[in-house]
Amino acid sequence: MPEPHAPDRLTDRKRAAILEAAAAEFRQSGYAATSMDRIAASAGVSKRTVYNHFPSKESLFAQILQALWESSMDALDLAYRDDRPLRAQLLDLLSQKMRLLNDPHFTELARVAIVAGIHSPQLAQDVVARMSDREEGLSLWVRAAVRAGRLKTRDPQFATMQLQALIKGFAFWPQIALGQPPLSAAQQKQLVEASADMFLARYA
Missing domain, CATH: 1.10.357.10 (Tetracycline Repressor, domain 2)
Structure with a gap:
């Protein structure tokens, strides 16, 4: 049986992964060349998940x-x-x-x-x-x-x-x-x- 707060911790981990991946993409490629698609791929999450956490680039x-x-x-x-x-x-x-x-x-x-x-x-x-x-x-x-x-x-x-x-x-x-x-x-x-x-x- 999963712990009551397991989903929250998973959500936190996904958010952290998105932030880490986005920071790397922005540093390496610059702002204009970085897309939410690239960030999602780098973070290993769906594009929808990225937008669930952040409404815009x-x-x-x-x-x-x-x-x-x-x-x-x-x-x-x-x-x-x-x-x-x-x-x-x-x-x-x-x-x-x-x-x-x-x-x-x-x-x-x-x-x-x-x-x-x-x-x-x-x-x-x-x-x-x-x-x-x-x-x-x-x-x-x-x-x-x-x-x-x-x-x-x-x-x-x-x-x-x-x-x-x-x-x-x-x-x-x-x-x-x-x-x-x-x-x-x-x-x-x-x-x-x-x-x-x-x-x-x-x-x-």
């Missing part, structure tokens, strides 16, 4: 990017803490972000998303919205530090965007747009510390 692609982001943030405590030095908290936050930006799977899929967005503005907007949601944690941290009187700015969102730009200007856009290699561990450490110090010199 766009939603499937956006889910993959979100899953990558979430998995990279699992160990991160984004909550502002009054009992910890401000710089130490900021270094932790930026180091976690750096790990995501240096994940080769994320980088490849982000590149695919940018190319796909040229032909599908709606896809680009959806992807940016999902990624912005995940980046909201840093913004919440900045706002909490402002409320606590440890950062001084009338525009916390603008300050957060400046901080994001300091990191992405060296550890994301050059790799995505220019094909530059990922930063070494030493370069990552240097960038995180310099960005934190510049930010705190302006706002602390």
